[in-house]
Amino acid sequence: MFAGIDVGATTTKAVVIDTDKTVLGRFVLRSGIDLTSSAKESLDRAVAQAGIPRDAIQAIVATGFGRKNVPFAHDTKTEISCHGRGCYHYFPEAITVVDIGGQDSKIIKLNTEGRRIGFKMNRKCAAGTGAFLEEIAYKLDIPIGDLNGLAQGANNTAKIGSYCTVFTATEILDRIRSGEVLDDIIRGVFDSVAKRIVEMDTLTGRVIMTGGVVAFNNIVAELLSLRAGIEVEIAPHPQEMGAFGAAIFAEEL
Amino acid sequence: MTAENAVLIPRRSEVASAFKQQGGLVAAVLPIHYPRALLLAFNILPMEVWGPPRVDVSLGSAHLQPYVCSVVRNALSFILGGGLDVADLIMVPHACDSLQGLGSILLDFLPPKQPVIPFYLPRGGSQQGEVFFAEELRFLYQRLEEIAGISPSNETIMKSIQWEEVADELLARLHKQRGRLQFKDHDFYRLIRTREYLPAEDFIDIAQSIFDADYEGQQEGIPIILSGIVPEPMGLLKTISEFGARVVADDLACCGRRLYPAGRSEDPFFRMAERILGGPPDWCRGSPIQDRLDHLHRMIDATDARGVIFYNVKFCEPELFDLPDLRQGLGDLGVPTVSIEVDISDPLSSQATTRIEAFFEMIR
Numbered sequence: 095m096f097a098g099i100d101v102g103a104t105t106t107k108a109v110v111i112d113t114d115k116t117v118l119g120r121f122v123l124r125s126g127i128d129l130t131s132s133a134k135e136s137l138d139r140a141v142a143q144a145g146i147p148r149d150a151i152q153a154i155v156a157t158g159f160g161r162k163n164v165p166f167a168h169d170t171k172t173e174i175s176c177h178g179r180g181c182y183h184y185f186p187e188a189i190t191v192v193d194i195g196g197q198d199s200k201i202i203k204l205n206t207e208g209r210r211i212g213f214k215m216n217r218k219c220a221a222g223t224g225a226f227l228e229e230i231a232y233k234l235d236i237p238i239g240d241l242n243g244l245a246q247g248a249n250n251t252a253k254i255g256s257y258c259t260v261f262t263a264t265e266i267l268d269r270i271r272s273g274e275v276l277d278d279i280i281r282g283v284f285d286s287v288a289k290r291i292v293e294m295d296t297l298t299g300r301v302i303m304t305g306g307v308v309a310f311n312n313i314v315a316e317l318l319s320l321r322a323g324i325e326v327e328i329a330p331h332p333q334e335m336g337a338f339g340a341a342i343f344a345e346e347l
Numbered sequence: 348m349t350a351e352n353a354v355l356i357p358r359r360s361e362v363a364s365a366f367k368q369q370g371g372l373v374a375a376v377l378p379i380h381y382p383r384a385l386l387l388a389f390n391i392l393p394m395e396v397w398g399p400p401r402v403d404v405s406l407g408s409a410h411l412q413p414y415v416c417s418v419v420r421n422a423l424s425f426i427l428g429g430g431l432d433v434a435d436l437i438m439v440p441h442a443c444d445s446l447q448g449l450g451s452i453l454l455d456f457l458p459p460k461q462p463v464i465p466f467y468l469p470r471g472g473s474q475q476g477e478v479f480f481a482e483e484l485r486f487l488y489q490r491l492e493e494i495a496g497i498s499p500s501n502e503t504i505m506k507s508i509q510w511e512e513v514a515d516e517l518l519a520r521l522h523k524q525r526g527r528l529q530f531k532d533h534d535f536y537r538l539i540r541t542r543e544y545l546p547a548e549d550f551i552d553i554a555q556s557i558f559d560a561d562y563e564g565q566q567e568g569i570p571i572i573l574s575g576i577v578p579e580p581m582g583l584l585k586t587i588s589e590f591g592a593r594v595v596a597d598d599l600a601c602c603g604r605r606l607y608p609a610g611r612s613e614d615p616f617f618r619m620a621e622r623i624l625g626g627p628p629d630w631c632r633g634s635p636i637q638d639r640l641d642h643l644h645r646m647i648d649a650t651d652a653r654g655v656i657f658y659n660v661k662f663c664e665p666e667l668f669d670l671p672d673l674r675q676g677l678g679d680l681g682v683p684t685v686s687i688e689v690d691i692s693d694p695l696s697s698q699a700t701t702r703i704e705a706f707f708e709m710i711r
Contacts, residue, residue, distance in 0.1 A: 159697060174705035198698065210709045215702050217688065 095150045097140065098340025099133045100173060101125060101160030104196025104224055105306060108136035109337040110144040110151065113345065115183055119144030120334045129160035133167075153344040157336050159197065171343050173336045174202055174213050180339030181302050181329055182208040188299040192291055192326070193335070194307040194314065196224040201295040214295040220259045222290030224307045230283050233263040234276075242311040245281040251317075252282030262286065281313070288317040297322045302329050309333035354553060356537055359394060359544045363433050366392040366546070372495060375434035375461075377422060377449065378576075379442045379600050379631055380468055382484055382619045386438075387546060388499040388507040389491045394434065395543035396422050397577045397601055400691045403428065410452055416662040417690045418576065419445045423452065426459055436494055440466045442631040443665050464490050470633030472624050480620035488616075504615040507547075512609045512622075514547035517554035519606045522596065526566045528557065532584040532594045539602060568593035569707055572646055574673075575658035576600045576666060579691040583658060586700055590707045595650040598643060599658075600666075604629045630665040639669060640676040647682060653710040654683040656703065661688045683710050 095118065100107040102125060110119040121139035125132045133156065141148050156164035157176040164170070171179075177193045182204055191202040199222045201214045220226045231238040252274060254262055262283070269279055287307070291297075301324060303315050309332040319326040329335050363373045372391045386393045398421035407424030425431060437459060439450035450465040467483055469476035492498050499507075518539060521528070525535055538557075542550055569592035578584055578599060587594060597603040607626045610618035628634030628642050643655065655677060659666050674684045685706040687699050 159701075172701050172705040172708060174701070175708045198701075212683075213702075213705060213709070215698065215705075217698065 095144070095146055095152060096341050096344040097137055097151050097154045098176065098337040098342070098344055099137055099154065099156045099164055099167065100158040100176065100334070100336035100340060101129050101133050101156060101163060102158045102173075102195055102197070102306070102336070103160075104228075105333070106132040106136045106158075106160070107334045107337040108133070108140035109331075109334050109341045110140045110146070111338070111341045111345065115342055115345065117331065117334075117338065118146065120331065120337070122333060125160065129163035130165065133160070133164045153347045155340040155344040155347070157340040168344065168347060171340060173198075174200055174215070175210065176336045176339030176343065177304050178202045178204050178210050178339065179208070179342050180335040181304060183338075183342060184330055185300055185302055190297050190299050190301045191329075192297070192301060192303045192318065194223060194287065194291070194303070194305040196228075196306060199223050199291060199294070199305075201291065201297070203295075203298070212295075216290075216294070222287050222294075224305075226259045226262070226287065227283070227307065227311070229259050230263060230266065234266065236280075239310065241280055241284070242313050244277045245284050245311075245313045248275070248277035248281035250275070250278040250281070251285050252278045254279075254282045254286040281317075284311065284313050285317045285321070287314055288321045291318055292321045297324060297326075301326045303327065304329045304332045304335040306333045354538060354557065356541055356553075357545070357549075360433070362544055362549075363392065363394055367433070372435040373433055374436045374438050375426075375431045376438045377440060377442075377446055378418065379440065379629070380605070380623050380626070381438060381440050381466060382487070382623065383547075384507040384511040384615075384619055385484060385487060385491070385504060387510070388504040389495040389497060391435070391491065391495060392544070392546060393438075395601075396425065396431065397543070398422060398579060398691045399425060399430075400579045402430065402692070404692065410457065411448075414662050415445050415448070416660045417692055418660055418663075419449050421692060423449055423457075426453070427457065432460070434461055436462045436464060438464045438466055441468060443663075445662075445664075462490075462494055468632055469624070472632065472634075477617065477620045477624055480624060481614070481616040484616045484619055501615050505618070508610065508615055508618055508622075510547040510551070514542070514550045514554070515607050516609065517551060517558075518542055520558070521554055522603065522606065526593075526595060529566065531588050533581060533588065535594075536578050536581065536584055536602070542605075543601065566593055569654075569711055570595040570650055570652045571710075572596050572598065572643065572650070572652045572655045573658055574598035574643065574655055576660045576663055577691065578602075578658065580689065580693065580695055582695045583687070583689075583703070586695060586703055587656075590704050591711075592707050595652050596646040598627070598639075598646065600629065600631075603627060630669055636669050636672045636676075640673055643673065643677065644680060644682075652682075654685070654706065656706070657684060657686040659686065659688050661690050 106125045107122045119140040154167045156167035157173045161170040181191045188206045193200045199216045203212045315326045376393045404424045406427040407420045441447045453463045469479045573594045607622040610622045612618040628638040
C-alpha cells in the first residue's frame, strides 16, 4: 500500500492506494498551524478507512504548500506534478488540468504521454482561489457551503468589476445596497474566479478541474466552460487529487 | 578544499573606507552601464547601488509612485536614510524611466549633500551612438574634474581602461569556467558581484588566485540560465542548488550583460564608448528583442541549458516589455521557461519556490 499527503494552505488531504492505484482510504481535515500533526492525523484516518495496519504503507510522498513539514514522507513533489499525475491516471491523454485550491490556482498542461509541457500558477494574490470565496462568504455572513446553491439558483450573472478580494467585497456590499439580487451577485463572484483562470492561460485539449473549490462548487466548472467555450469536466475526488497523485508517485518510488 | 572556502570576499563598506583613507573619493553609482575606468582615472571608486535589499523603504516611498521598482525605491530610501553618506558623488545613468525619475528627484526636489550626475546612454549601437556616447563621456570628464580637482591625462585614462579590460577578461573567464570552479551558485555570484565595488586591480588578484588554484571536476545539476536584473533576493540561488540545478550562464543586467569586450580605439573616450556599446544585448541600450533572443539561444547552445528562469524585479517595465516575446521565442525553439517576479526586499515566497521546483520537475 502507498500513501500521498497533500498539505494545503487550507486543508490537508491523505489518500491510500494499492498497487492497482485503487483508492482504499482518504481523509480531509483543516491544516491549522501544526502542519506535521495535520499530515499525521490525515494519514492515520485514511489508513483506518482503508482498514489496513499503518505499517502496511510501504512509501509516502508529500505534496502541497506544507510538503516539507512531513518528516515521515519518503519524498516530496510539488502539487503541480501531483495534480497532473493523478489526473493523467483517470484521463490518459493530452489534458489541461485546472486546480483551484485554498491559496493557489494552477493550470497544468500534459501531453499524450502524461509529460508536463507547461504550467501557470497565481502569484501572491488571493484572486481566483478558495481564500477569495471564503472572504466573500465571510463578508456576506453566508455559510461558504451555501454559495454554490445560491449561484445555481441565479437567473443572471452579475458582472463583478474587480477581482481583488478586498475591493470585490466592498463592491458586493454596494450592489446589495443598490438592490441587486444576491444570487446573481454570488454567481458573478464565481464567474470572476472563472475569468481569472481564463486570463492565466489558454485551455486546450480535454480540460479537467481539481481542487477543493470545484469539489464543493461545481458552478465554477459550468462558468469556466461558458467562458472558455469548451467542455470542462470535474475529476473524480477532486479535492484529494493532489494526494492521489502523490500516492501514485509513492508507488513508483 | 573548495574554491568558495579559498576566497575571502571583502565587504563594500570596508573597501570604501580603505579607498578613502588612501586619498580617493567614492561614487555611488546606480545601474546599469557607466564608465568605470573614467571614474578610477580620477581616483574615484565606483560603488554600485542595486537597491540595496533589506532597507526601510518608507523614506523613498513617500516620493515615488507605487509602481516604481524596488531597485529605485530602495536606492532613494537608502540615500535619504544616510546609507550613502560615505559617497562623494552620486551618479545616475539613464537606464530606464524610473532611474531617470530618480535622477530628477535628486537634482530638483531632494538634493543630497553630494553632487548628483545624470548620465545618458545612446539607444541603439550605431556609429552616431558611439560619437554621442564619447561626447557624453567627455562631458562627464568635465564634471568629474570639478569634483575631484584633478585632470587625468589621456594616458592615465587609457591605463585605467587597460586595467578594466584585464578585469573584464577574467570576469568573462570566470563566467565561462564556472562549472569547473566548484563554487555553488550563491558563492559564485557573491564572488563576481565584487566587480560592483572592487578596484580592477583587487578583482584581478582575486580572480587570478582562483585560476591559479587547482580545482578539478565538473559540477553536476540540471543546467539552467538565469535572466533578469539582479539575483536578489539571493535565496533564489540557494533554492536552485537545493533542487539539484545550477546556473550555467546568465543574462542578468548586473552580471552577464556587462561582459564588455576589449576596445580597439586609441582615443580613450571612444574606447570606453565602444566597450560599453559592444556588450551583450540589453534593452537599456535599445537592443532589439531578436538580438536578445539570439543571445539567449547562443548561451543555451553553448551550455546545453535545459531551461531559462526569468527572475524579474516587479515593475521593471523595460524588462517586462521584452519578457512575453522572449518567452514566446524560446518556447518556439522548445526551450522551457518560467517567470518569477520579486521585490528585492522580500524573501522568496513559497509560491515562487513551488513554481521553481515544479519547473525543475518538468525539465529534469
